Amino acid sequence: xxxxxxxxxxxxxxxxxxxxxxxxxxxxxxxxxxxxxxxxxxxxxxxxxxxxxxxxxxxxxxxxxxxxxxxxxxxxxxxxxxxxxxxxxxxxxxxxxxxxxxxxxxxxxxxxxxxxxxxxxxxxxxxxxxxxxxxxxxxxxxxxxxxxxxxxxxxxxxxxxxxxxxxxxxxxxxxxxxxxxxxxxxxxxxxxxxxxxxxxxxxxxxxxxxxxxxxxxxxxxxxxxx
Amino acid sequence: xxxxxxxxxxxxxxxxxxxxxxxxxxxxxxxxxxxxxxxxxxxxxxxxxxxxxxxxxxxxxxxxxxxxxxxxxxxxxxxxxxxxxxxxxxxxxxxxxxxxxxxxxxxxxxxxxxxxxxxxxxxxxxxxxxxxxxxxxxxxxxxxxxxxxxxxxxxxxxxxxxxxxxxxxxxxxxxxxxxxxxxxxxxxxxxxxxxxxxxxxxxxxxxxxxxxxxxxxxxxxxxxxxxxxxxxxxxxxxxxxxxxxxxxxxx
Amino acid sequence: xxxxxxxxxxxxxxxxxxxxxxxxxxxxxxxxxxxxxxxxxxxxxxxxxxxxxxxxxxxxxxxxxxxxxxxxxxxxxxxxxxxxxxxxxxxxxxxxxxxxxxxxxxxxxxxxxxxxxxxxxxxxxxxxxxxxxxxxxxxxxxxxxxxxxxxxxxxxxxxxxxxxxxxxxxxxxxxxxxxxxxxxxxxxxxxxxxxxxxxxxxxxxxxxxxxxxxxxxxxxxxxxxxxxxxxxxxxxxxxxxxxxxxxxxxxxxxxxxxxxxxxxxxxxxxxxxxxxxxxxxxxxxxxxxxxxxxxxxxxxxxxxxxxxxxxxxxxxxxxxxxxxxxxxxxxxxxxxxxxxxxxxxxxxxxxxxxxxxxxxxxxxxxxxxxxxxx
Numbered sequence: 001x002x003x004x005x006x007x008x009x010x011x012x013x014x015x016x017x018x019x020x021x022x023x024x025x026x027x028x029x030x031x032x033x034x035x036x037x038x039x040x041x042x043x044x045x046x047x048x049x050x051x052x053x054x055x056x057x058x059x060x061x062x063x064x065x066x067x068x069x070x071x072x073x074x075x076x077x078x079x080x081x082x083x084x085x086x087x088x089x090x091x092x093x094x095x096x097x098x099x100x101x102x103x104x105x106x107x108x109x110x111x112x113x114x115x116x117x118x119x120x121x122x123x124x125x126x127x128x129x130x131x132x133x134x135x136x137x138x139x140x141x142x143x144x145x146x147x148x149x150x151x152x153x154x155x156x157x158x159x160x161x162x163x164x165x166x167x168x169x170x171x172x173x174x175x176x177x178x179x180x181x182x183x184x185x186x187x188x189x190x191x192x193x194x195x196x197x198x199x200x201x202x203x204x205x206x207x208x209x210x211x212x213x214x215x216x217x218x219x220x221x222x223x224x225x226x
Numbered sequence: 227x228x229x230x231x232x233x234x235x236x237x238x239x240x241x242x243x244x245x246x247x248x249x250x251x252x253x254x255x256x257x258x259x260x261x262x263x264x265x266x267x268x269x270x271x272x273x274x275x276x277x278x279x280x281x282x283x284x285x286x287x288x289x290x291x292x293x294x295x296x297x298x299x300x301x302x303x304x305x306x307x308x309x310x311x312x313x314x315x316x317x318x319x320x321x322x323x324x325x326x327x328x329x330x331x332x333x334x335x336x337x338x339x340x341x342x343x344x345x346x347x348x349x350x351x352x353x354x355x356x357x358x359x360x361x362x363x364x365x366x367x368x369x370x371x372x373x374x375x376x377x378x379x380x381x382x383x384x385x386x387x388x389x390x391x392x393x394x395x396x397x398x399x400x401x402x403x404x405x406x407x408x409x410x411x412x413x414x415x416x417x418x419x420x421x422x423x424x425x426x427x428x429x430x431x432x433x434x435x436x437x438x439x440x441x442x443x444x445x446x447x448x449x450x451x452x453x454x455x456x457x458x459x460x461x462x463x464x465x466x467x468x469x470x471x472x473x474x475x476x477x
Numbered sequence: 478x479x480x481x482x483x484x485x486x487x488x489x490x491x492x493x494x495x496x497x498x499x500x501x502x503x504x505x506x507x508x509x510x511x512x513x514x515x516x517x518x519x520x521x522x523x524x525x526x527x528x529x530x531x532x533x534x535x536x537x538x539x540x541x542x543x544x545x546x547x548x549x550x551x552x553x554x555x556x557x558x559x560x561x562x563x564x565x566x567x568x569x570x571x572x573x574x575x576x577x578x579x580x581x582x583x584x585x586x587x588x589x590x591x592x593x594x595x596x597x598x599x600x601x602x603x604x605x606x607x608x609x610x611x612x613x614x615x616x617x618x619x620x621x622x623x624x625x626x627x628x629x630x631x632x633x634x635x636x637x638x639x640x641x642x643x644x645x646x647x648x649x650x651x652x653x654x655x656x657x658x659x660x661x662x663x664x665x666x667x668x669x670x671x672x673x674x675x676x677x678x679x680x681x682x683x684x685x686x687x688x689x690x691x692x693x694x695x696x697x698x699x700x701x702x703x704x705x706x707x708x709x710x711x712x713x714x715x716x717x718x719x720x721x722x723x724x725x726x727x728x729x730x731x732x733x734x735x736x737x738x739x740x741x742x743x744x745x746x747x748x749x750x751x752x753x754x755x756x757x758x759x760x761x762x763x764x765x766x767x768x769x770x771x772x773x774x775x776x777x778x779x780x781x782x783x784x785x786x787x788x789x790x791x792x793x794x795x796x797x798x799x800x801x802x803x804x805x806x807x808x809x810x811x812x813x814x815x816x817x818x819x820x821x822x823x824x825x826x827x828x829x830x831x832x833x834x835x836x837x838x839x840x841x842x843x844x845x846x847x848x849x850x851x
Binding site for chain 3: 121122124125126127128129130131132133135136139140143144
C-alpha cells in the first residue's frame with residue numbers, strides 16, 4: 001500500500017470530521033431551517049442570506065475570519081479563553097466549527113425546502129388530532145421531510161470531505177489532529193511526492209463519485225415511489 | 227556561458243538604443259520574498275520600461291505548475307534545489323541560475339514584549355503553539371527544524387508545533403496571535419533595516435544551513451528580453467540595496 | 478399572557494351551549510362575531526366566499542388566534558382573551574374536517590385514523606374505530622395509502638379520522654366543496670347519518686344552500702365578517718329581512734313524515750306535523766314513518782281564496798297568512814301550515830285584487846316540491 005501512516009491517519013481524520021460535522025449540522029440546521037420555512041418575520045431574508053454566504057464566499061475567506069476571530073485577539077477566542085477552553089485554532093474542534101460554517105447552507109437549504117414543501121396543512125391536521133408541536137414534528141414533519149434530511153446529510157458529508165481552504169487557514173497541518181486528506185494531497189504536491197498525491201486524490205474522486213451516485217440514485221428511487 | 231551575456235548585452239543595447247520596446251515578464255516569486263519584490267517591481271518597471279506580472283506562492287507549488295506548463299518566465303525560488311532540479315530536467319534556460327538572496331531566519335512574536343532578542347522564551351517553553359513553515363516544503367521550515375535540533379528542543383516542542391503551508395502562512399499564524407511565536411523569514415518582519423513590529427530573536431547563521439534562494443529563467447522566458455532584464459536588475463546595485471534592507475544577505 | 482402555567486381553565490356555567498366571540502383584524506377584512514349556538518345538532522355557518530366562514534371556523538379550532546376571543550363549549554372554557562387564557566388547538570377536544578381532507582400522505586388510512594385516537598386517553602374514547610368505519614363505509618380501505626383513494630373516499634376518511642378522536646365539537650370546513658356532484662351525493666348521506674347517530678355538535682361551514690338546507694338545525698348567516706342572522710334553520714330561512722327570503726330562489730324548508738306511497742302513480746305521500754295536510758310528490762317509495770325534508774320555492778306557491786277543483790296541481794293546502802312584505806312589484810307572504818311555515822310570492826296586483834290580509838285563511842297551491850333527503 002503506497003499510503004503512509006500519515007495518509008491513513010488523514011483519511012480517518014477526514015471521515016471523523018465529516019461525520020461529526022454532519023451530525024452536528026443536522027441538529028443545528030434543523031431548527032434554523034424550520035424557522036426559515038415558517039416565519040413571516042422581516043428577518044427571514046437577511047438570515048437566509050447569511051446562511052447562504054458560505055456558498056459564495058471563498059473558503060479561504062471563511063478560514064481567514066475564523067483564524068482571526070478564534071485567535072486570542074478575536075471575539076470568539078477571547079470568549080473561549082475566558083471559559084478556560086483556550087483557543088480553537090490548530091485543533092480538531094476548531095476544524096469542526098469551521099466545517100459547520102462551511103457546510104451550513106448544504107444542510108439548511110435542503111431542509112428548508114423540504115419543510116416548506118410540507119406546508120401548513122399536515123401540521124394543522126396534526127394539531128386538530130391532539131398532537132402538540134414536538135409530537136407533530138416527530139410524527140409528521142420528520143417522516144415527510146425524510147428525503148430532505150437524507151440529501152442534507154449526504155451533501156454535508158461529501159462537502160466536508162472536500163474541505164480545503166478553511167482547514168488550510170486554521171489547521172496548522174498537525175498529523176492526527178488537523179491534517180485532513182485535502183491538505184495531505186497539497187503537502188504531497190508541495191514536496192513532489194506525486195505518486196502519493198495520486199493515490200489520495202484518486203481515492204477522493206472515487207469516493208465522491210460513489211456518494212453522488214448514491215444521492216442521485218436514491219433520489220430517483222424516491223421520486224418513483226411518490 | 228557567452229550566450230546569456232550576449233543576450234543581456236543585446237537586450238540592454240536594445241533598451242538603451244530604442245528607448246523601449248516594452249515587454250512583459252511573468253515571475254513566480256517565493257512567498258518569503260513578497261515584500262522586497264513588491265518594492266522592486268515599480269523601480270524595475272520605471273528603469274526598464276518593461277512590465278512585471280508577479281505571482282507569489284509556495285516554491286513546491288510553482289514547481290508542479292511549471293512542470294505542467296504554467297506560463298512563467300522567471301522563478302524566484304525559496305531554495306536552491308528547486309531551480310537546480312528545473313535546470314536538470316531541461317525546464318529552465320541552462321546557465322541562467324543564480325543566487326538572488328540569502329535568507330535569514332528569525333524567531334518572531336507579534337507581542338512586542340514576548341521575546342528579548344535571545345532564545346530564552348523558546349527554551350522556557352511556556353507557549354502553546356510554535357509556528358513554522360512546512361519543513362518538507364519550505365526551506366525556512368527546514369532551517370527552523372535544524373535550529374530546534376541544535377538547541378536540543380525537537381522533542382519538547384513537537385506537540386506544540388503548527389505548520390503553515392508556506393512561510394506566509396507560518397507568519398500569519400503568529401501575527402494573528404494564534405501562535406505565540408514562530409520561525410519566519412527575516413524579510414517578513416524587517417523593513418528599512420529594522421524590526422517593523424513585535425519582538426524577535428535573530429537566529430545566528432551557524433545554527434542552520436544557509437538558505438540560498440536561487441532564481442532561474444524558465445524555458446518559456448528563454449527569448450524574453452524582459453526576463454533577461456529582470457535577472458540583470460536583480461543582480462544590480464539598486465536591487466541589492468532593497469534586498470538587504472529587508473534582512474537578506476547577498477552572495 | 479399565554480395561559481400556560483394555569484393548571485385548569487376558569488370554571489364557567491355549564492348550560493351545554495356554545496358561546497363564541499371572535500374579533501380578528503386583517504388589512505382589508507375584519508371578522509367580528511358573537512354567537513350563541515345550541516350545544517347539539519348541526520349549526521351551519523353560511524355565507525358567500527370571503528364572508529369569513531373559514532376564518533371563524535379556524536378560530537373555533539384554535540388554529541388562528543384572534544385579537545379578542547371568547548369560546549365556551551359545553552361548559553368548558555377554551556378561550557378568554559380578557560383573562561389571557563387560550564387553549565391551543567391540540568388541547569381542544571375538536572375534530573376538524575378540512576376542505577381537501579388533508580390526510581397524512583405518509584400514513585395508510587389505518588395510520589391516519591389511529592393517529593388521533595392514539596393521542597387521547599383510552600377513557601375518553603367514546604367513538605370506536607369500528608363505529609366510524611361503519612358510519613363512513615370505509616372499512617375496506619384500511620390498508621390503502623391516501624394517494625390511492627378517490628376524492629370522495631379521502632373525504633370520508635377525513636371525517637372518520639376527526640370522529641375517532643371523540644371530539645366535543647366537530648368542525649367541518651366545506652367538506653363537500655372539492656367534490657363533484659356524484660361524490661357529493663355519495664358523501665352527503667354519511668353526513669346525515671352522522672347527524673342522526675352521534676351526539677356530537679357540528680359546526681358546518683358551507684356556501685351551498687342545498688347542503689345547509691339538508692343538514693342544518695341552526696343557521697348562522699355570515700356576511701363580510703359579521704353575523705347577519707343566527708337562529709333555527711327554518712325560521713331563519715323565512716326571515717324577510719335576510720337575503721334568503723328576498724332572493725329569487727327564496728324557499729321554505731318543511732319536515733314531513735312518509736305515510737304512504739302510490740305504486741301505480743309513483744307518488745310519495747307525506748304527513749305534515751300539526752296538520753291534516755298531506756303533500757304528494759313524484760318519488761320512489763320510502764319506508765313508512767321515515768322523516769324527510771322538502772323545500773318549496775316561494776315562486777312555486779300561488780294563492781286562491783277557494784279550493785280549486787279539477788286542477789292539475791297535486792298539493793292544495795289550507796294555510797293561514799302570518800305576515801307579508803312588499804318587494805317591488807311583488808309581495809312575499811309567510812304562511813302557516815300546521816306547525817310549519819311556507820313562503821309565497823305573488824304580484825301586488827293579485828294581492829290587492831284578492832284582498833289578502835294577515836290572519837286570513839286561504840289555499841296555498843304548490844306547484845313543485847323537492848325532496849332534500851331520500
